[in-house]
Amino acid sequence: MADVTKETLDALAARLTEVEGYLHIDERRGDVANLEAASAAPGFWDDAAHARDVMARLASAKDDVAGIEAAQAKLDDALAAYELGCETEDEDLLAESADLAESLEKDLSELELSSWFTDELDHGDAIVTVTPGQGGLEAQDWCEMLFRMYQRYCDRRGWSVTVNDAEPGEVIGLDRAMFTVSGKNAYGMLRAEQGVHRLVRISPTDAKKRRQTTFAGVEVLPVLPDDVEVEIDPNDLRIDVFHAHGHGGQGVNTTDSAVRITHLPTGIVVTCQNERSQIQNKAFAMGVLKSRLYEMELARRAEEIDELRGPKTDIGFGNQIRSYVLYPYQMVKDLRTGVETGNVDSVLFDGDLDKFIVGYHRWSTGGGGQQ
Incomplete structure (x- = not known):
């Protein structure tokens, strides 16, 4: 000013x-x-x-x-x-x-x-999962770029981040990243990021330097307070354990500490491998499973699939909430609110997301998005 x-x-x-x-x-x-x-x-x-x-x-x-x-x-x-x-x-x-x-x-x-933020869960912590969508191997690179962007955003806001699962991609990037964000209004703020994110750039792996469009999906769930009860029948669970691996394929330890829980009635699968022990990994995975089942129950009761997560869509063309264009021009634009910036580096590399997140919440409460 x-x-x-x-x-x-x-x-x-x-x-x-x-x-x-x-x-x-x-x-x-x-x-x-x-x-x-x-x-x-x-x-x-x-x-x-x-x-x-x-x-x-x-x-x-x-x-x-x-x-x-x-x-x-x-x-x-x-x-x-x-x-x-x-x-x-x-x-x-x-x-x-x-x-x-x-x-x-x-x-x-x-x-x-x-x-x-009118829901009590808005004021609490969040579980964020980033997964690659359309775009082949480069979508895994995009997944890692978003993961780093959110880490920097959390640093800017003074929130703490615990990485729960970071599965390396086949060649580059990550096949999945799941992390818990702890801080004031973390869930309320970050639920603005839920949806499909689109990247347009010159392919870093293409010798002909052609333009590539890739997608990644972001899911945001609340960390449920202890007083929220979600009943799960142990007979509905399949629990698998396996060796945990770090980014790039290095072994974290020599024991089967990583845990994958499958909820058979719904098909929900939750994996955690970044905690120190199998017990810790299982406890966290169960917490995520409860959050997802709680979300589904809210959606069922309200008869609105977008109660917390928004409607399910393919992680690909036509479903993006935000575009990040690096070529032939530079711009980040939220397609819901119209908020945009030409300073792509400040967003992707410095985590400067407040203008988009504040813009989303102003738009969603009827105050308009573009500022």
């Missing part, structure tokens, strides 16, 4: 007021007081599961209140610097006001996102 005007600051103030309303900030302040009182009660930690739930709700309420208060302080500082800068014709103060306004705009986008 190179320049700042009174109209700009007034618009930010109005936006802040709207966000306060979305978040019911006065109620959230009351929640903080009530939950703090509850956490100080004798015997609070006697029920550990209940105590953890209360503390998580308290942390969330405090974050909302602190975010609004910090935004209000930043707005006050921006207004003060602007008014004094206009009175004294001090360019440094006007520049400071512009910087504060730009920072405040980003803060408000974050607060707006929180207000759009």
Whole structure:
């Protein structure tokens, strides 16, 4: 934001007021007081599961209140610097006001996102799976590129990533990548990425340097809280164990620590091989299976196959949600929202995805996508 005007600051103030309303900030302040009182009660930690739930709700309420208060302080500082800068014709103060306004705009986008996440699962962790689609071996390279892009995006947001399965491709890339993302609103944010992603570029493996189009699919599932029950009949499971392998085919260990679980009634297959032991791999695979079965049950109850994952489509032509074009021009464009950028490197190599993810959530809540 190179320049700042009174109209700009007034618009930010109005936006802040709207966000306060979305978040019911006065109620959230009351929640903080009530939950703090509850956490100080004798015997609070006697029920550990209940105590953890209360503390998580308290942390969330405090974050909302602190975010609004910090935004209000930043707005006050921006207004003060602007008014004094206009009175004294001090360019440094006007520049400071512009910087504060730009920072405040980003803060408000974050607060707006929180207000759009109405499902409790939105505020929790996510399990992301990337699989190659049409495009032959190069789709496996595209799968790995997306995997790296999401790792960088998570780094930018301060989220932690645990790689659960990264199966090497036949020649290049990955045949599958599954990882858990832990952080505030991780699932709510990342469900914007669910769908087919299309890459257009000069083939790095073609001696004739022809243009190649490849596809990869991204699935995003919530990590279910402990209090969500999903019943699974052990007789419905086939559990296979095998040697775990690292990227490139190197043996991770000499024991059958990797686990593949097949749910026979649905045909769902979950593989995990990156944990230290067979027990850990099995526990994680069961967690993913429960998340997928939970998702299916929600879809069945709502009679909407896109309750969490969106409609099933082939990972190929005509089904992409976003295109990444490296040749003959450079552009990343989300086909749902119209949000686009010509800075492809910032997206693929620096993980600069916020404009697309925020744009998706604004679009999905009726606020429009292109900014």
